[in-house]
Structure formats: C-alpha cells, structure tokens
Amino acid sequence: MVRVIVVDRLTKSYGSMVAVNDVSFSALPGQVVGFLGPNGAGKSTTLRILAGLTLPSAGSATIGGLAYRDIPNPASQVGTLLDASAFHNGRTGRETLKLAAMTMGLPDSRVQQMLEVVGLTDQEAKRRIRNYSLGMRQRLGLAAALLGNPRVLLLDEPVNGLDPAGIHWMRGVLRHFADNGGTVLLSSHLLHEVEMIADHIVVIGQGRIMAQGSTEQLVGGPGTQVQAGDDAALGQALTAAGLVARTSTEGGLYVQAEPEQVGLIAAQHGLALKELRRAGSGRLEELYLQLTAGHDRGPIAPTTGGPR
Template identity: 75%
Template sequence: MIVVDHLTKTYGGFTAVNDVSFTCAPGRVVGFLGPNGAGKSTTLRVLTGLTPATSGSATIGGHLYRDIPNPASQVGSLLDASAFHDGRTARETLRLSATTMGLPAARVDQVLSMVGLTPDEARRRIGNYSLGMRQRLGIANALLGDPRVLILDEPVNGLDPAGIHWMRQLLRGFADGGGTVLLSSHLLHEIELIADDIVVIGNGAVVAQGPKDSLIGEPGTQVRSSDDAALAQALTAAGVGVRASTEGGLYVQAPADVVGRVALDARVALSELRTAGSGRLEQMYLQLTAGAQR
C-alpha cells in the first residue's frame, strides 16, 4: 500500500507539490497523470527517498522508504532509464544490484528472460542500447528483488508497439497477483487501457482522483445494422439510451453484449458492434489540466 498524505515539497519560494494526498492499494494499477512541471516526478522522488518532504508524508507499507530494510526487495522503481552506467553491460549492472541485495546470481538470468533481453544483448555495453532496451533493463532492475510495489515513471518511452503491449501485460499481471503499481505516463491511451485508478495533478495539486470508470464513465457501444431505425426502437423499448452516432450508425449507452442481445431478439442483423468512447481519458485530462499546461 502506498499512502501519500498531505505531501508538500518546496524549493525556496517555489512550491513543487502542494498538499497532495492519494493512496495506491494492492492489486491495483494507479495512473499518475499531469502536465510537465505538475509535480509528478517530485512526488515519485519523495516516495523513493531521493528527496525529503517539506511537510506531510509519503509511505510504502506504512514506512518511509529510508526506513524499509533492504528496500529494493520491497519496492521496485524506474525513474530514469538513462541513469545506468554506459560503460557497464546489462548483466554487470544487474549482478551489482543483486550483490547489493544479497540475491543469487541466478536471479539475474531470470529477470533478463522476463524482460526479453537476450544473452547477447545482456553482454553489450549499455552505452550501445536503444532507449527501449534501456527501459527493459530498468524494469529488470526494478523486478530483481521480487518486490510487491512498483513505482514507474514513463516506462514505455522508446518501446515499439510490441514492447508496449508486453509492458501492459507485465504490469497487469503484477497487479493481478496482488502487487501495487504506481505508473506515471503521458501516454493516456495506455493509462486508459491498464489503470484501475487515476490521480491527476496540476500545478502541484491533485485536481481529480478515483476509480477510472467513475472519472471517465463506462464506455458505450458503437453499432451499425441492417435497420438502424428498428434497432433504435428496440433499444429504447428495452430502456437503453441510444442516439445517432457521429461515426454513422448508433451510439448506445450500454455494453456491447446488451446491444447484441437486443438486436438478436429484434431480429436485426448487425454489421458493426464495438466498444465506443476511446479517448475519454484524454478529454477529461485536457479539461482538468487546461490551466496547468505549458
């Protein structure tokens, strides 16, 4: 469990984080969103013990990061994929981390396999890595101690579509296994796909937070049929909201399976049936952070 409680961080006369509070529960992926300069990175740095709080607290499992014994075995973090020593190989980097944590060398091979870095790639110097390979190495380092909490800042930067899909599955599986994930990203589509909860920050303060579906609403359904008028009449009779869609066909305020059953009962053939409303998070985000955009 991550608990950020009335956290404030000031630098001289500048307030980077202003009375921020939120929680991240086990089994949940929390998307941490905000424009550049909103205070996200400062919050993550306080959480991971890199920056002291001015007031308030940021704890993991009820403890400050600095008070957690062997913290990398409890909390995996990736805040900057460029922070690795360019002259070392990936294997050398992970072996050094493993030695620091008291882990067997075999764990290095396990996490290299988990993140898809081949033996040949693991022997290459990090200075020759692409950004996507650095991100995979960063995730390997975060997972090395088999933690129950992951704190990640822009982990999909530099990944190709297959890599982004892999990352999504990895984080979803980690949370479904009881882990806690705090994920900061500017890729709103990815957050919309994976997050259970959302925290939006702007000008150092929380402007919205809560379960994703309660913030952006349940998705509707886009449908086309052989007789849209008859389908609309059947949906209305079933107590389902329906209107003409800007994409053609109908937009229905109900899940696709409900629409399909109504269409079957009305004997109307469907030519399109899909979840509508992608981009809802982006619309909400831009509205909430309009005054904080650079």
Template identity: 65%
Template sequence: MITVQNLTKRYGDHVAVDDVSFTCRPGQVTGFLGPNGAGKSTTMRIIAGLTPATSGVAHLYGVDYRTIPNPATQVGVLLDASAQHAGRTGAEILRLAAMTMGINRDRVDEMLEMVSLTPEEAGRRVRNYSLGMRQRLGIAAALLGDPKVLILDEPANGLDPAGIHWMRTLLRDYADRGGTVLLSSHLLHEIEIIADDIVVIGNGRIVAQGTKAELLAGAGSRVHSLDDEALLRALTAAQIIARPHASGGLDVDAEPVEVGRAAAAVGVVLTELRPADGAQLEAMFLQLTSDTQREQPTLEGALR
C-alpha cells in the same frame, strides 16, 4: 501500500508539490496523470527517497523509504530508463544489483527472460540500447528483488505496441498477485485500460482522484444517427453540449439515456449510442487540467 499525506515541496518561491495526499492500494494499479511540470515526477522522487519533502510524508507500508533495510527487495523503482551506466552491459547491471541486494544471481537470468532481453542483447553495452531496451532493462531491475511495491515513471516510453501490451500484462499480473503499482504515463489510453484507481495532478495539486469507474462516470457518449444535424439541433435545444466527431457522429457531454431521450423527442433514428469509451479519460483529463496545460488551442491556430 503507498500513503502520501499533505506532501509539499518548495524550490525557493516555486511550489512544485502543494499539499498532495493519496493512497495506492495493494492489488491495484494506480494511474498518476498530469501535464508536464504538474509535479508527478517530483512526487514520485519523494516517495522513492530521492528528494526530501518540504513538509508532509510519503510512506510505504507505514515507513519512509529511506528507513527500509535493503529497500530494493521491498520497493521497485524506475524513474528514468536512461539513468543506467552506459558502459556496462545489461547483464552486468543486473548482476551488480543482485550482489548489492544479496540475492541469488539466478534471478538475473529469470528477469532477463521475463522482459524478453535475449542473451545477445543482455551482453551488449547499454550505450547501444534503444530506449525500449532500456525500459525493459529498467523494469527488470525494478522487479529483481521481488518487491511488494512498484513505482514507475513513464515506463512505456520507447516501447512498440507489442511491448506496451507486454508491459500491461506484466503489471496487471503483478497487481493481481497483491502488488502495489504507482504508474505515471502520458499514454492516457493505456492508463484507462490498466488502471484501477486514478490520481490527477495539476500545478502541484490533486485535482481529482478515485476509482476509474467513479472518475469516468458521466464522461460522455458517442452517437451516430440518420440525421446528425437534426440531432445536434435537438441536443443544443435541450442545453446538452455536443460536437461533430472527425469520423462521423457526435461526441456528447451527457449520458446515453439523455441523448436517447433528446433524439426520441424529435424523431431522429439512432444507429449507434454508447459511452465514449477511449475518449473518456482524455476528455476528463483535459477538462480537469485545462488551467494547467501548456498548449492552449486558439482560434487563430485552428484556422492555420
């Protein structure tokens, strides 16, 4: 379990993390979302004992990371896949880590096989690894000590679709066996698939948190009809926000039952009506972090 309470980190006059509190539960994957510079990485570094907090606490099963004996056997951490000794081979990095932790070297071969690094790749120097291979090596290092907690910052960077599917399966299995996972990612669709709980941060403050079902409830609908223009007029008259979707149909900021009621009132035949699926998390994220986004769309930019 990870418990963060009233965590604050200041760098001079800049407040990077501002009174942040949340909990990551055993057996659950917690997705940690926020725009660039929102405070995600700083929060994770504080939890992992790499950055001291200005105030507040971050505990792993009730204790500070820095007080845990042989911490890598309790907490697996991957914050930067590129922060590995470029002159060593992947196998050497894992063997040195195993020696430091005092665990059997057979575990190294198990982890290399688990993350699908071949013997030839494991014998290659890390400077010659792709980013995806470095991510796999970093995940192997994080899991080497068979920890109860995983803290992963953007672990899907550099992975191809098959690699992302592999990672998703790996983390789901880990959580299902009782492990605690804190996962930061900019791939919102992947978070929507794998996360049980979601924490959203913006400008250093928590702007939303809860179970995925709670946060995505009421996130909108996708609808197709025989007359989308008439349906759009009916929804607008009912003070329901709707907009055309690029692939046809409408995205609607209302529950399906409300959309169906508006369509029935004007006799429009619906051919599809469902929750917004993959668009839900993106819509929620953009709405909650609209004041903290670097890229703000403008009419001038849209017309170019």
C-alpha cells in the same frame, strides 16, 4: 484493506517555487494507480520523494508505513523505474542486473529469470547499454525494478520508447503484478493506456490534486466500439434497448455495454456489423483536458500509443 502507499499533505518547495503543494492520496494492494498531470505538475517530484531521492519540505510519503530510507533492504520491497536513461552506459544489461542482484543478496539465476520476463535476449543482455534503444532501456529498467520481487512498483513514464506490442506487453506485466497483490503507482502521458489498466486515478496540476477516485467513478467503466453498415439505425436500436451510445472519435459508436450485448441487439435488428470490440471509454482524455486546461506546460502525447 491496509493502504500500502500513503502520501499525506506532501509539500516540496525549491526556494520560492512550490513543486508539490499539500498533496494527499493512497494506493492499496492489488491496485494500479494512474498518476496524471501536465509537464511540471509535480508527478516526478512526488515519485522521487516516495523513492527516497528527494526530501519533502512538509508532509510525508510512506510505503508500508515507512519512509523509503527506513525500509530494510528497500529494493526488495519497492521496485523503481524513474529514469530509463540513468544506467551506466559502459556496462552491459546483464552486468547491470548482476550488480543489483549482488547488492540485494540474490543469486545469478534471478538475473536470467528477469531477462526472460522482460524479453531481453542473451545477445541483447551482452550489449553495452550505450547501444540500447529507449525501449530496450525500459525493459531493462523494469527487470531491475522487479529483480528483488518487490510488493510495490513506482514507475515514471515506463512505456516511453516502446512500440505498440511492447506497450501491450508492459500492460500485461503490470496487470499481472497487481492481480497478484502488488501495488503499482504509474505516471504516464498515454491516457488511453492508463484508462485501460488503472483501477484508481490521481490527477495533479501545478502541484495540487485536481481529482482522484476509481477509474469507474471518474470516467466510467470500459465499453464497446462498434461500427455498422447503418450506424444511425444501430444507435436507435441500442437506445431503444436502454443502452447509452454516442458517436465515437474513431468512427462508429461507443456503447456503455459489453460487446456480447451490443452484438445481440444488432443481430435482433438484422444489422450487419463492420467492427465490434471492447474499448476504453475514451473519457479520461476529456476529463484530463478539462481539469488541466491552462496548466499544461507542453504538448500532450497522443492517447493512442497502444493497441485496443
């Protein structure tokens, strides 16, 4: 399959400081790629280079084989949400999208369509952006990114400011975009959300790639969160059935199996369950902390930003 995003030996220096150091990774159609790393690791710089906002010192970052500046009508090919606070505060949400639509040669009907997609009401669209919450700015930013019906999305912390329902909604929009052949490069500190949505993960620290691969290769596939009246007995039954089960940080057990299989084994042993649901493996946080130990320049955001 043809690689859509290709970052090849990318380096960016600011004087003596090297922000990005010989970074290489790629993304395919249909993929959501989680781009992770501590504050100051080089994530935002890499995204800015891909979006044509910063020039590289060496190497290349291309989309569809072209640097952003060489893509005809680039907003129709690449949607970006790199800074939700960058909108003109004196304009309304609708005015912001209408100006972008005019630039791309799109009809006003596309503006209304995107407002509906991101859940901004007519009343909200008429407000000045200075009166928007961060969550509303994120929704407007996603509307702007999707406006030109692009095939690639570059997103830097797109769920900041969203409540749990909003995070769940964002996850669904991005998954739908990728499932329809789009490519998403997503930077986020909400590790649980990345684990739930990403097909591929790239971890960067101090400007260098520290790990990359499919989500399943790095942290394993999704499993089941289960809690019984007698967790010890359930654990023994699951182990006897050849399943891998461990104590969960949320209480109960995490099992590397589908909920239906776990429920069937519990029923066969007459064990009453208090909880049975699909869950992310939770191992992305462990991997991230191991890889970035000593590289973090600030506190890590909670990994439980959205519903499971």
